[in-house]
Amino acid sequence: MPRLAFDIAFCAQLPKLQGTVRKGVFDAWEKFERLTLDQLFKDPGLKLESLKNARDPHIRTIRIDRGTRAVVLAPDSGDTYVLLRVLPHDEANSWAVKQKASINTVTRAVEIRDIAVLEELTPAYERIAPAPEQRLFARFSDGDLSALGIDGTTLRQARVLTSLEQLDAFAPFFPQDQREVLEYLAAGFAVEDVWREVVAVNLAATDSTEPVNPADYETAIRHTRTRIALVTGSDELREILDKPFAAWRVFLHPSQHRVAYRPSYSGPAQVTGGPGTGKTVVALHRVRHLLGHLRDGDRILLTTYTNALVAALRAGLAELVDDETLRDRVDIMTVDAFAGRVLSTSRRPLRADEEPARWQQAARAAGSTGSPQFLAQEYKHVVLAQNLRTYEQYETAERKGRGSALPVAARPPVWGAIEEFTTRLASDGLRTYLETCSEAADLLERTGPRYRHVVIDEAQDLHPAQWRLLRAAVPMRPDDLFIAGDPHQRIYDSKVSLKAVGIKVAGRSTKMRKNYRSTHEILSWSTALLVGRPFAELEDDARHETLLGYRSALHGSGPEMHAASSLEAELTALVARVRSWLEDGVSPGDIGVSARFKRTCDRVAERLSAAGIPAQRLRADRPTTVDAVNVGTMHSFKGLEYRCVAVAGVHDGAVPFPKAVTPVDVDRLQHEADLLAERCLLFVACTRARDGLYVSWAGEPSPFLPQQGCEVEENGAVP
């Protein structure tokens, strides 16, 4: 019986396709289910056409609706066809004639390459290439490359390349598995690592050790589980077409699948990786896996840093686990909310803006000369972080990570101020979030854990007191903690390693390197914001994390910069940018605008609304809306994503925000950590973008932005 399968590149197009086109795809799939191959070829509605001048006779097109066609792989053998792309009529034809399908004899998967473009590019690059020994892949032998699945044609083409930029130019046209191998090698990985990271994970999706038959597409399509979805029923297809989120459910990359669905980990496990590498997706799948093995009475805590992310996780889990009773066995909340629930306290959490005055009072009462900022940091980063309860403990405590000297003789008044601060809070019916976490951890350490598994997303910003609480929430057993995080996205001032809080993940840690969210152009620009800065690992702060091999398979236009002469002019240009995204068919809910300050966000939302563009401030319980542009601070954008993102107000004096950076004379190390956190904040805001990124400022640009080296143009655009 014929079948129509779907290529992952088509799924990536889905969010942008009109409803009528999706319906056309559904109808076409149904015809494949109903008709014989012979009938399909004769069907007047489908028009399964071969193409004149096609580089590969197996690449054909079918009609989807008036003016739209799908390009399909229609092999000679077997009766499974693969829908590769859906495009306007002429574009579909001109793309289709240039493509060639083949079966990778090492990974056993089907690959598609733009053979016409590759053949056109190669001689031009060959002419300007230096001597062979100076080229990009000179250090790899033909044998090594062939063992990794590079075929003769790709080998000739790859051999002319001399730089990463040239590889980037070729990459979108190369066959998919071979492209990945070349990108890993170019990023500095050894042949064995590439085998393990790319080839072996793809092979894991196959079930055969027989020699590969390069003409047997039926088998190869089944083996291409990382890129081709075989849809089993109309409900499944409807779900994929209606909820793009469902698409990655089908296409969980083998490296993600391996981590999420490993039957069991002997202890805490960790997944790290740059923005958009699917850490949240993996964490959600892990919850799904654990749900399948829960014993009676067992529960799971799925926790993260902000309320907006809680809402996103809740929505994500609902997409992934249909059974409501099963979902009810997962508590999804922030760590702070969990602490509040454990303590069931009626004390009100202290607001950040109330803190300095209270520290001032406490210092005065205790005769301490420490500034409110110094005392607050001492309490947070030394006392609470090390869980110090008595002056004797504090007197001898190491102040690791602090950049200010505090001789033992100077400690009594500091301790006095801290005691004064906490006592006054309690008597006024107040509490700090971290104090609550610490007290909740004490309680659980006494009364025992509440969960069988704890899964943590955005783990990089958690404080040691929060870690102590999570550790106490689950017994030390296999599969106790599953941790997802990225040290490059630390935007708060806690810098703690898992090792320091006694959580050992050695041997159970995986790093994701492939970004599924942003285009290569957005990603490389954003990554450059962090280049050259040291990032301590989440696992062990004595070791450094890198973004080596971090890459995106998606291509698109690069970020746009806009320099304005005043805030008014900046807002006018921003409104125009948002309007042009809308005119290009982007829906309002797919657009996010972020800024460093709430007041800038208010101005942006007002200006958009005044221009007749629906705009809404992000709310903790509703991270995105479908019918309005989402406007929020850079902090509130953590963990979210939008098709198009504008980051406004990126001027000197705002990014970094001086008040968020501890002065050097208060604490040198904290000063550096705060500056880095501000830099990461800009990185986080920019990496929320999938297809379009726009960054603007008025006056002097943020020193974090790459040098613009130009005057503000009349229209403000930076060339």
Ligand SMILES: Nc1ncnc2c1ncn2[C@@H]1O[C@H](COP(=O)(O)OP(=O)(O)OP(=O)(O)O)[C@@H](O)[C@H]1O
């Ligand atoms: N295997 C996959 N194939 C296609 N898309 C994927 C895949 N895995 C994840 N995605 C998509 O990539 C995007 C980023 O995923 P996710 O939010 O899990 O990344 P993350 O690593 O948690 O990001 P961040 O750290 O920036 O918050 C999402 O849109 C997700 O649906």
